[in-house]
Amino acid sequence: MQFKVKNTLVTLVQGDITGQDTVAVVNAANSTLLGGGGVDGAIHRAGGPQILEECKKIRAAKGGCPTGEAVITTGGNLISRYVIHTVGPIWSGGDSGEDQLLASAYRNSLRLAAVYGIKSIAFPSISTGAYGFPTQRAARVAVDTVKKLLEEKNSPEEVRFVLFSQKDFDIYSRAWAEAIGEPSLP
Numbered sequence: 157m158q159f160k161v162k163n164t165l166v167t168l169v170q171g172d173i174t175g176q177d178t179v180a181v182v183n184a185a186n187s188t189l190l191g192g193g194g195v196d197g198a199i200h201r202a203g204g205p206q207i208l209e210e211c212k213k214i215r216a217a218k219g220g221c222p223t224g225e226a227v228i229t230t231g232g233n234l235i236s237r238y239v240i241h242t243v244g245p246i247w248s249g250g251d252s253g254e255d256q257l258l259a260s261a262y263r264n265s266l267r268l269a270a271v272y273g274i275k276s277i278a279f280p281s282i283s284t285g286a287y288g289f290p291t292q293r294a295a296r297v298a299v300d301t302v303k304k305l306l307e308e309k310n311s312p313e314e315v316r317f318v319l320f321s322q323k324d325f326d327i328y329s330r331a332w333a334e335a336i337g338e339p340s341l342p
């Protein structure tokens with residue numbers, strides 16, 4: 157599924173974030189940057205110890221990564237050259253600024269990608285696993301945030317959303333179709 161937002165191709169795939177060939181992949185990390193399960197576990201397992209080594213250096217310098225912020229490390233053994241680690245909000249009912257924090261996670265990841273001149277970036281469905289954010293609502297936040305940024309700034313050539321399940325793929329595809337109209341390619 158592909159959409160066009162100004163000069164950026166937005167692609168949606170169902171698959172594993174660790175197998176993507178984008179210049180950067182985004183990790184759904186936690187504030188300690190010391191790894192975990194889900195996407196975090198998969199990226200550290202596939203990327204190897206260099207990623208954790210660099211995360212520990214960031215921790216030593218900055219103490220970790222606050223929710224909504226993003227930091228960058230090597231991609232280690234991944235195809236991707238970089239991993240951008242961002243921390244999404246833990247869902248607590250929707251009245252504690254979760255939408256804004258999730259939007260910040262996408263925004264700061266794209267901001268970091270721009271600083272490093274990264275031409276293609278792959279996002280997982282941030283916060284919708286262990287952090288319990290309802291997927292429909294998270295998809296709307298992701299689409300609104302990313303679409304607005306791609307319309308405003310000179311952007312990467314490709315932004316890819318990598319959904320682990322068919323259900324999540326359908327939810328994100330519908331959210332993009334509602335925001336943009338028909339996909340440019342199925």
Ligand code: APR
Pocket residue numbers: 171172173174184185186191192193194195196197198244280281282283284285286287288318319320321324
């Ligand atoms: N590739 C793509 N998507 C994946 C993968 C993978 N290999 N593994 C899991 N997912 C999907 C999940 O199905 C979910 O839809 O990524 C989404 C995010 O799930 P989590 O990885 O649990 O991330 P999140 O909800 O942001 O929770 C982050 O979990 O792993 C810990 O250390 C992490 O504490 C942090 C928390």
